[in-house]
Amino acid sequence: MATSADVAQHAGLSRSTVSQILNGREHLFSEETIARVRASAAVLGYRPSLAGRTLARGTSDIVITLIPDVTFNPRLRELVDIITADLTAAGLTNLLRFVGSEESLHDTLLGLKPFGVVSLAPLPPAQERRIREHGVHLIAQPREAQVAIDEEIGRLQARYLTDAGYDTLAVVVPVAVRERGFALPRERGAKAWCSEQGVRVLPTLRVALERGGAQAAVAKLPPRPVGLVAYNDEVALAVLGAALHQGRRTPEDFGLIGVDNSSIARASTPSITTVDYDIAFSGHAIAGLLLQRLNVQDVADPAHQVTDRLRVVAGDTTPAPTS
Known part of the structure; x- marks a missing residue:
């Protein structure tokens, strides 16, 4: 296996120069020198040692x-x-x-x-x-920013349902404790919107994501039309199945909106109205911050960078908004 010393000999350069270029310090050298090192490394089939790179740079790859x-x-x-x-x-x-x-x-x-x-x-x-x-x-993500994002998701869900004509809403969350970090802010956001708009809110419904896990919760719903704010699309699907099983019609008897714009929301029959967020933007932004050695705190209002890109994808579980 070729070593950095072999590359140096082949390129006609010092071992120090080759070592620095191979360990990420190209900015110290001319393009011609960098090209010579890379060409020699390719000819010799040189592969860097992870341990060596870690030792030289102080970090691994x-x-x-x-x-x-x-x-x-x-x-x-x-x-x-x-x-x-x-x-x-x-x-x-x-x-x-x-x-x-x-x-x-x-x-x-x-x-x-x-x-x-x-x-x-x-x-x-x-x-x-x-x-x-x-x-x-x-x-x-700073905790306060993540909370703000989830609260805005809940507000958007509640606003969409009230715009669609529902004057009574209920929030539906999973019973799983591990989901509460995201579920509680979404619930708060939805209820805050309802309080501000004078919309009636029923007690929060809790469902288990297992067979029959939403039946008891759905049975508590009144006979009048209700808009349901679901924690995510999986919870929405559980509620949808239970409600249809009990003879309720959507969107006439209940409206339903989830979160994630997942394949199950689109493939469900009827399809589920859901909140979408810009995954590509978030993914590229996160990687970009790391590669540029920046921090989330360097971004102006990081929560709004996400919430400004939220959108509702209409499905069959809600009528078209009236406003």
Whole structure:
């Protein structure tokens, strides 16, 4: 296997020059010198040593992306795929890890010396401090920004249903504790909108994502038309199935709106009205911040960068808005 010394000899350059170019310090040299090193490396089939690059640069080529402890739905996977593609194009490897204990994350950081850490959910302050104390670049959405985004999603859902003519709403959330970090702000946002507009709100309905898990909740609905604000498309699908099973009609007896614009919302019969967000924008923005060594705090009003791109995708579970 060719070494950097072999590349230096083939290119007719010093080992120091070749080592610096191969370890990411191209900006110190002319384009001609860089081209000679790359050409020699290609001819010799040189492959950099991960351990050597880590030692030379102080970091590895690995990025750790922390996945929130929620249902790993297709939209979350799409976001991860976009981030991974951008990092791969920059020569980095994206390692996925579900958010776990502070100690396990600490051990990972020490062992891998990552180029950076991306957290797709707000981190506990203590965990965030430990990452930064090790000199690791961290991209994480501030908790207040994530809460603002979820509250705006709930407000948008409630507004769409009231614009569609429903004067009574109910919020539907999953019973799973791990979803509450996102579910509670969405519930607050929907109820805040209703309070501001004088719209009646029924007690929150809780459903289990299992067979028959929404039947009892749907049975509590009054006979009059009700607009249902569902935490996401999976919850909406569970409610839809239970309501149709009980002989309720949509959108006549109940309106329904989910979140995620997932394939199940589009493929469902009837199709589910849902809130979409710009996954591509978010994925490219996250990777871009990491590669440029910037922070979320460097972005003006990061929550609005997301909420300004929210939109409702109309399905069969709501009539066309009247305003």
